[in-house]
Amino acid sequence: MRANTWSGRNKVEVRDVPDPRILNRRDAIVRITSTAICGSDLHLVDGYIPTMQDGDVMGHEFMGEVVEVGAGVDPGRLRVGDRVVVPFPIACGACGACAAELYSCCENSNPNAGIAEKMFGHPVAGIFGYSHLTGGFAGGQAEYARVPFADVGPIKIESDLTDEQVLFLSDILPTGYMGAEMCDIRSSDVVAVWGAGPVGQFAMDSARLLGAAKVIAIDKEPYRLELAERAGHLPVNFEEVDVRSRLLELTGGRGPDKCIDAVGLEATHGSAHVAAYDRVKQAVRSETERPHALRQAILSCRSGGVVSVIGVYGGLLDKFPAGAWMNRSLTLRTGQCHVQRYMEPLLRRIENGELDPTRIITHTLPLEEADRGFELFKNKQDNCEKVVLKP
Incomplete structure (x- = not known):
């Protein structure tokens, strides 16, 4: 598949990478329909967040269609064909932090928790596309993504709201x-x-x-x-x-x-x-x-x-x-946002017309032009406020 990858400081590159696959029973594979460039991504590109490696897939704001689920995913919560928005912190739903709805502090989702503990004094949750410090998970600026703990994270979109109206439930x-x-x-x-x-x-x-x-x-x-x-x-x-x-x-x-x-x-x-x-x-x-x-x-x-x-x-x-x-x-x-706590109530506010997330979108580009999107956003060219990428 095609994905936008970190290629060194101040450089991203769209390249061919292996398709994601189910690794654990609670995984899902999502075909991405919309993703976005976040200000936090610039910290990676600018070299302020350590442990990035050449070829790491970028991006933690994404949504799309479920195309495969692991055997451990409850079909009452998530099925093939569901349209979902995926939160950026990966949370197990069962640890003490998750029980307290502190999802970005999940104690089980970051396989590299020891690295994070050395830097922050305590482990942090896994995050999509955000360095090996937060687990080395492939991000969502891609055609497909593997979503761990898929029965905890993604929210189903069952209305006819556009991607642009709900995409930012993932993070910002x-x-x-x-x-x-x-x-x-x-x-x-x-x-x-x-x-x-x-x-x-x-x-x-x-x-x-x-x-x-x-x-x-x-x-x-x-x-x-x-x-x-x-x-x-x-x-x-x-x-x-x-x-x-x-x-x-x-x-x-x-x-x-x-x-x-x-x-x-x-x-x-x-x-x-x-x-x-x-x-x-x-x-x-x-x-x-x-x-x-x-x-x-x-x-x-x-x-x-x-x-x-x-x-x-x-x-x-x-x-x-x-x-x-x-x-x-x-x-x-x-705190890093405990996104899972807010997705449902904010979706209701969008549906009721209390919030209009689309007002900040200034640029929509194909995924293949991700490098141009980063250039526009980082350097604030062409009055760029927010870039949405379409795989």
């Missing part, structure tokens, strides 16, 4: 929603979201859906801020204004009640000397992250507020503002 819509949910939003809250990429856009939409009085979008790309503004959110360009000062102006000097970091480890900063500091630290291998958004969120949040972190971090960072966090009674919440 639940991730954005979880970021807002972790904020415990009240009707009087001002919510500030760092990052107006796809996850940030969905965090904004979710914050409004959960009742926020005002949602502020922070980014530097005019087209992303315009997209947020069209959806009813207030834009702030961090290259044009001092973010903290502007947020204080917009909140009567108190700061936002809730702050969401939807950026993660490759953040940029409007101040050249601040940006240079973290690049130097990275160059000498004393930190792996550029935590500009996280620092700013903590320093900007009102006392007693919540900082929700859904941007991906992978290693170590410097100058964490622990004093501001502790002394001002801030609550810090974070």
